[in-house]
Amino acid sequence: MPFLQVGDVSIHYRSEGHGVPILCVHPPCTTSRLFTYVKSELWDRRRVLTMDARGHGRSQAGAAKLSLPLLAEDMRRVLDQCEISSAYVCGYGPGAMAAIAALLAYPTRFRGGILLSGAAAYHDMISRGKLRASLLASRLGAKRPIAWASAWQEADNRTAFDGMLDDAHGANVQRWRDYTSVCLEANFERQLHAIHQPMLLLYGTKDQIGHHYANSMFRLLPHAELYGVKDADRHLLMKSSRQVGLVMRQWVDKHEDDSLTDTLQERDALMEELAANGIVGGQDGASWPTL
Secondary structure, eight states: OOEEEETTEEEEEEEEEOSEEEEEEOOTTSOGGGGHHHHHHHTTTEEEEEEOOTTSTTSOOOSSOOOHHHHHHHHHHHHHHTTOSOEEEEEETTHHHHHHHHHHHOTTTEEEEEEESOOSBOOSHHHHHHHHHHHHHHHTTOHHHHHHHHHHHHOSSHHHHHHHHHHTTTOOHHHHHHHHHHHHHOBOGGGGGGOOSOEEEEEETTOHHHHHHHHHHHHHOSSEEEEEETTOOSOOTTTSHHHHHHHHHHHHHHHHOGGGGSSHHHHHHHHHHHHHTTEEEESSSOOOOOO
């Protein structure tokens, strides 16, 4: 099991598969276990890297307060450790904040971003209420209720549920609190115009709040594509992993090989493949469809 030593902290990471690298970052109070199914969808032609944030999962807490700049720096260090010059970065839920921070801080190391059910800032009462509830519970040291709620929402079976609960045993509640707090306070909306790398935005079509944030980021990012997983809610990684993997594979392929979209016929074929698998949306500037 690989670990990266950074000062007083040992950071757990994994590198699996081969091909174009994608570094995945999880939201607060969870672990990289969330990406297990998506990794299985990608590993044959992608090198998927996952890591546990400080104080999460198998990563040690260390003395430093966990911040988005520090997490972005740890992500860069994982790339260094794996001798990867540049990679795509994928952030899920509030983990999208860390992905955005990495894209802004290290534009030469991250060639593009994939935001799954994410946002550049949380303004709605529901999302902020959930983050505040986790923050309050972490202040009370109530790790298990937080982990139970997350596992109940994300897991698609008992094995995954139990695994997510197990991950919480060695976690550091202070780092959970740090990560949750910065995601609650962060606002990258005014900085999105500075991200010139291509961006993929993916949401469940039943997620009305995600619909709002998707459109908001789509309008602000210079080079973005927006897609929805039909009839899915915000919990995409385990419950809609096949569709998520398909969109990620196709999108990365297009940006790594321009010849795949040279003609209108080729572009239509890609869209037809997505539509046949329950993906709605458009490419290269198309807006979110009416559902």
